[in-house]
Amino acid sequence: MRSKRLYQIVKTFLNYGLDELIPRERLPLAAKIARTSLFWLRNKHKDKPIEQRFRLAVESLGPVFIKFGQMLSTRRDLLSQAFAAELALLQDNVNAFDRDTAKGIIVDAIGEQKFNQHFSHFEANPLASASIAQVHAATLSIDGKEHDVVIKVIRPNIEKTIHADIQVMHTFARLLSRFYTEGKRLRPVEVVNEYKRTILDELDLLREAANAIQLKRNFDGDKILYVPEVYSEFCHKNVMVMERIYGVGVGEVERLKQLNVNMPLLAERGVEVFFTQVFRDSFFHADMHPGNVFVDVTDVNDPTWIAIDCGIVGTLNKEDKRYLAENFVAFFNRDYHKVAQLHVDSGWVPRDTSVDEFEFAIRTVCEPIFEKPLAEISFGQVLVNLFNTARRFNMEVQPQLVLLQKTLLYIEGLGRQLYPQLDLWKTAKPFLEDWVKQQMGPKALFDAIKDNLPYWAEKMPELPNLVYQYLQSGHKNAEQQQQLLADMQRRQEQQFKRLRLTITGSSLLITSGILAVFNAPVAATITGVLSALLLVGSLRGAG
Structure with missing residues (x-):
């Protein structure tokens, strides 16, 4: 079964000419022989661009590959725009x-x-x-x-x-990683592992x-x-x-318009849903494509988003949230130096990265974007550009940030589809600025104290005992340290005495040797005295 499936996949790849992704000169000898032996499998779609052929091949391979292609379409930090746009057309029918x-x-x-x-x-x-x-x-x-x-x-x-197809994916990913010129940057093995999870x-x-x-x-x-x-x-x-639920699919724009739904409000609420999930709750629905989002149109002037299929969710820790919010606000203010510094401080790029060089790279990418009217700027694309730039400085994109980017692209795409004039920056900036103030201002300090008060109140009666135990522990530790120092000092003194006796004895031996040359009885007497002295000294040192 596995070999049959492998042949089917290889046949599909060759029929769509996907072997062109790996130049023939880079193939190992065994792969060249295998390719030549399958001479009857040729590219039947030479009139189509490679991106379209890749999408058609994925569609023909069935559900597991289709879902993989859909996941890849969100990895705009890895794929070219043409590949990502083509894979976004995949339908899970x-x-x-x-x-x-x-x-x-x-x-x-x-x-x-x-x-x-x-x-x-x-x-x-x-x-x-x-x-x-x-x-x-x-x-x-x-x-x-x-x-x-x-x-x-x-x-x-x-x-x-799934397991069978993923094993085959791993095989192709390893080949791609080893022999494709872009293999190292695309990290195909890691992408397949992420998809598997x-x-x-x-x-x-x-x-x-x-x-x-x-x-x-x-x-x-x-x-x-x-x-x-x-x-x-x-x-x-x-x-x-x-x-x-009995909502209207968010992708049914014409029907929503026919019902006179308040489209600007619906679009703005989509943005609010995203930022609330990310920055308030640190728990966000990470698969909000049109098939998973509906609209409650019971009151067309007060529409509500409905989310289903919560199989994929993302979470952010406190540090990730703070750095992301500060990054977004810095972008709004076009403060590229702060963006660069935040990336270094957060550890998203190596500590030895030149902040000035990184700032210049970010400015080069983002400044042309800001020349457009705000309503025409893609927030999600700015994030993609930022990740692409950061990767040149050896930034490794965190899994939670990939999910975040994917979700933001979905939300922004839906928002603009509902209301093309949506100014996501205008909608998001007050939310983020307020959030940063809440996290870093006097209110944040007050909230932290308020949150910890129950714990402090619980521990307050125990405080005298805790202080006493600490002081006793400190007193005992001090006594132990003093005893240890005294023992060390005594051992050093003993070693010094042994060394002094050894030197003295050596000197006497040398002297006795010299005297022996002139007078043997004198030498014997000196040697006897010396031996006695050394014996007494060693006994004292041992004591």
Whole structure:
């Protein structure tokens, strides 16, 4: 099976002429022989550019490769604009698997008795089908009420397919890394490893359920984002039950316009959703492409974003958040020196990087952008340019920053699609400036004290005992140190006495040797006295 799949992939790559990515002169001898032996497999799409051929090849290889291509399309820090734009066209339209098989998996996971008791209706035909899972509508009866829900079910045997395809991807990645001129910069092996972690995480629907619950709690009572409710007691690793939503797809722009939805407000809320997730919660939905985002149009003048499919989320630590916010604000103010210094301080580029040279490189890339009207500037593209520039200075992009960049590109793309005049800078700048003030100003100090007060109040009664124990410990340590110094001093004195006796004895031996030349009895007497002295000295030293 594996060899058959490998042949199918090789055949597809050669039929689309993707062997051109590695120059023939750089191929090892074995690869050249293998390529020559497959003489009947030729490029059948010579009229198309290499970027388009790559996308078509990925589409023809099926769900796992399509999802990989979609992930690659967000890595604009690695790919050229042409490659990234072409891969962005990949559509995850996958045929549904057998409905009886789907129901069987669901019933096995939930339990037949529990399923029959709580699910009064199950729609056999799926609402949607993707590479990893498909979704069925159902009616859940619980607490005396009926709820419209959807049941997400993982494709059967998909994990085996994923592992098999990823092994093949690793093989090609290693070849690309070794023989392709851009292999070192593209880091194909690391990219495949990143994809493996992501796609395997998506196979665990318990993880996705937990992410959705957390995201919903973060925006509880907030009008800008709604996350469907998850029914945890019916969720398993391969099955997930959640509230069914009835929004309009965010990509259905014409329909939203026909409904007279407040598009400027909707676009601005998209930006607010992103920055709130990143800087307030440090927990953000990292897969907000059009298929995962809907709009609640119950009130067209007060629209709400709806997010589903929380399989991929990103997190940022406190330091990452602070440096990112300061970077963004510095960009708004065109303070490139501060941007460069922040990158060095954060450790994103090596400590020995010349701040002045880095500043000049950033200025060269970004200054032409700022010559455009603010509404025409792509915030996401600025971030891409920044990462590309930083990479020249040996910056290694952190995984959480890649997810951040991907999410920002999605959000900005959706925002401009909804409202082309969206000035993301104008929307984001006040939010970020306020956040930086909250984190670094007097309010931040007050909040830190307030947050720590319960802990301090708990420890206050113990403070006298803690101080006493510390002083006692310090007193004991001081006594131990004094004793140690005294022992060291005594040993040094003993060693000095031994050394002095040795020198004296050596001198007497030499003297006795000289005297022996002239008078043997005198020499014998001196030697006897010397031996006695040395014996007494050694006994004292030992004591």
